[in-house]
Amino acid sequence: MTIQALVQSQRDYFLSGETLDYRFRINQLRKLRSMLENYEKNIYRALKQDLNKSKYESFTTELGFLFNEIKHTEKHLKDWMEDESCDAPITHKGTKSFIRKEPYGVTLVISPWNYPLQLAIAPVIGAISAGNTVIIKPSEYSQSSSSLLAKMMRETFDPKYIAVVEGAKEVSEQLLQEKFDYIFFTGSTAVGKIIMREASKHLTPVTLELGGKSPAIIDRDANIELSAKRIVWGKFTNAGQTCVAPDFLYIHSKIKDKLLKEMKKQLKSLYKKNPLGNDDYVRIINENHFNRLLTYLENGTIVQGGNIDRNQLKIEPTIIDHITWNDPVMQEEIFGPILPVLSFEDLEEVIRTLKTMDKPLALYYFGEKEKNQEKVITKLSFGGGCINDTLYHLANPNLPFGGVGASGMGAYHGKYSFETFSHRKSILKQTTKFDLPLRYPGGKLAFSIIKKVMK
Numbered sequence: 013m014t015i016q017a018l019v020q021s022q023r024d025y026f027l028s029g030e031t032l033d034y035r036f037r038i039n040q041l042r043k044l045r046s047m048l049e050n051y052e053k054n055i056y057r058a059l060k061q062d063l064n065k066s067k068y069e070s071f072t073t074e075l076g077f078l079f080n081e082i083k084h085t086e087k088h089l090k091d092w093m094e095d096e097s098c099d100a101p102i103t104h105k106g107t108k109s110f111i112r113k114e115p116y117g118v119t120l121v122i123s124p125w126n127y128p129l130q131l132a133i134a135p136v137i138g139a140i141s142a143g144n145t146v147i148i149k150p151s152e153y154s155q156s157s158s159s160l161l162a163k164m165m166r167e168t169f170d171p172k173y174i175a176v177v178e179g180a181k182e183v184s185e186q187l188l189q190e191k192f193d194y195i196f197f198t199g200s201t202a203v204g205k206i207i208m209r210e211a212s213k214h215l216t217p218v219t220l221e222l223g224g225k226s227p228a229i230i231d232r233d234a235n236i237e238l239s240a241k242r243i244v245w246g247k248f249t250n251a252g253q254t255c256v257a258p259d260f261l262y263i264h265s266k267i268k269d270k271l272l273k274e275m276k277k278q279l280k281s282l283y284k285k286n287p288l289g290n291d292d293y294v295r296i297i298n299e300n301h302f303n304r305l306l307t308y309l310e311n312g313t314i315v316q317g318g319n320i321d322r323n324q325l326k327i328e329p330t331i332i333d334h335i336t337w338n339d340p341v342m343q344e345e346i347f348g349p350i351l352p353v354l355s356f357e358d359l360e361e362v363i364r365t366l367k368t369m370d371k372p373l374a375l376y377y378f379g380e381k382e383k384n385q386e387k388v389i390t391k392l393s394f395g396g397g398c399i400n401d402t403l404y405h406l407a408n409p410n411l412p413f414g415g416v417g418a419s420g421m422g423a424y425h426g427k428y429s430f431e432t433f434s435h436r437k438s439i440l441k442q443t444t445k446f447d448l449p450l451r452y453p454g455g456k457l458a459f460s461i462i463k464k465v466m467k
């Protein structure tokens with residue numbers, strides 16, 4: 013079937029009204045969950061092939077995450093779908109106002125390779141729950157996950173409802189020629205701009221889940237041991253190929269040596285002595301990215317790691333000190349297991365500097381004083397983040413997850429996924445039992461009353 017015919021078949025199906033019903037949506041979510049359960053082993057195998065992910069990491073960051081999202085959605089969907097009644101001013105006596113959540117229609121989800129199943133399926137949970145049809149375009153770089161996704165979806169859903177279209181950027185470009193009712197994109201900022209430009213041709217609304225350089229600030233009074241442990245975990249999970257991984261560290265100069273020492277210790281306990289020989293340590297997705305990352309090892313002083321295995325495309329968890337803002341590693345999102353370190357004397361100076369940069373997807377602040385925590389949250393703009401932790405905010409389905417400025421627009425997870433894929437339609441139901449004369453021009457009394465009410 014051509015892409016054009018596929019989109020048309022989804023449009024016809026959507027217009028038939030079948031996806032609107034609550035029971036229908038719940039049944040599809042159940043089918044999705046059973047699909048993931050039935051294919052659990054194949055999923056582990058595909059993620060191992062694409063990125064050398066361990067079973068543990070595959071479950072916690074991909075499969076388990078999706079099970080949680082489905083469970084949360086099943087539990088709350090009925091409430092979320094309810095009309096929301098709204099107050100009205102006195103001029104509207106006799107009326108009822110409410111918001112109806114309606115699906116957009118035919119939606120497109122374009123996803124990246126770093127969490128190839130989670131990032132393709134999590135938006136689909138939102139699209140299903142809101143009553144849409146979906147076409148998914150997974151990343152061509154995570155080929156095993158992409159073909160498994162296509163197979164699982166084909167066996168579970170009719171393509172007129174959910175379909176996977178595999179391929180590289182040319183396929184995305186072809187898809188973007190079609191008119192969709194909503195586009196949900198996860199990927200780089202550069203491609204995000206292309207998606208928005210193409211979507212604008214049809215005035216299609218978009219969510220853009222992008223990346224950027226997410227800082228971790230470690231202040232003088234931070235808990236050294238826990239900060240080190242949580243930073244190391246957040247950075248080197250998936251070998252740093254996580255959109256919200258701490259991209260660089262900004263450490264108070266008084267605690268820098270202590271923290272770096274503790275981070276080395278934590279790394280050893282996480283990956284034992286030899287991460288490259290650790291069968292569960294994630295590899296870099298492809299040779300291009302591997303070579304790009306190696307250029308970052310040329311500046312500064314490597315205080316930990318730095319070894320590589322070209323055959324396996326693995327780079328040891330690496331910490332680089334004595335980095336300046338002018339080094340290549342500080343010019344773009346790293347997206348790999350390399351962690352540059354900057355130091356500071358005064359938090360105000362950090363805030364001033366970060367304010368001049370693009371708004372990041374995440375920001376992490378480690379420090380005990382509430383006043384300083386507040387200062388960071390209030391004075392800096394970023395998608396979301398944690399105080400005294402990394403990554404954990406995105407695992408709470410009650411928090412919207414998304415970027416701001418260069419790191420994206422819109423948000424999802426839990427209820428926010430449902431909202432993202434729903435249009436809020438305002439309805440006013442007027443009475444025919446009486447007709448307030450106030451709005452009609454003419455009467456002197458009406459004018460003085462309306463002036464009082466509306467002024």
Ligand code: NAD
Pocket residue numbers: 122123124125126127131149150151152179180181184185198199200201203204206220221222223224254255256345347373415420
């Ligand atoms: P990417 O932008 O290169 O590709 C993402 C998707 O877009 C792929 O499916 C790809 O085939 C498609 N694509 C590529 N070029 C295109 C074009 N010219 N026109 C249309 N489609 C095109 O991103 P990536 O390398 O797969 O992923 C890494 C980036 O994604 C990083 O910047 C990372 O921070 C970001 N990311 C963000 C989130 C988030 O939730 N905000 C999550 C994961 C990754």
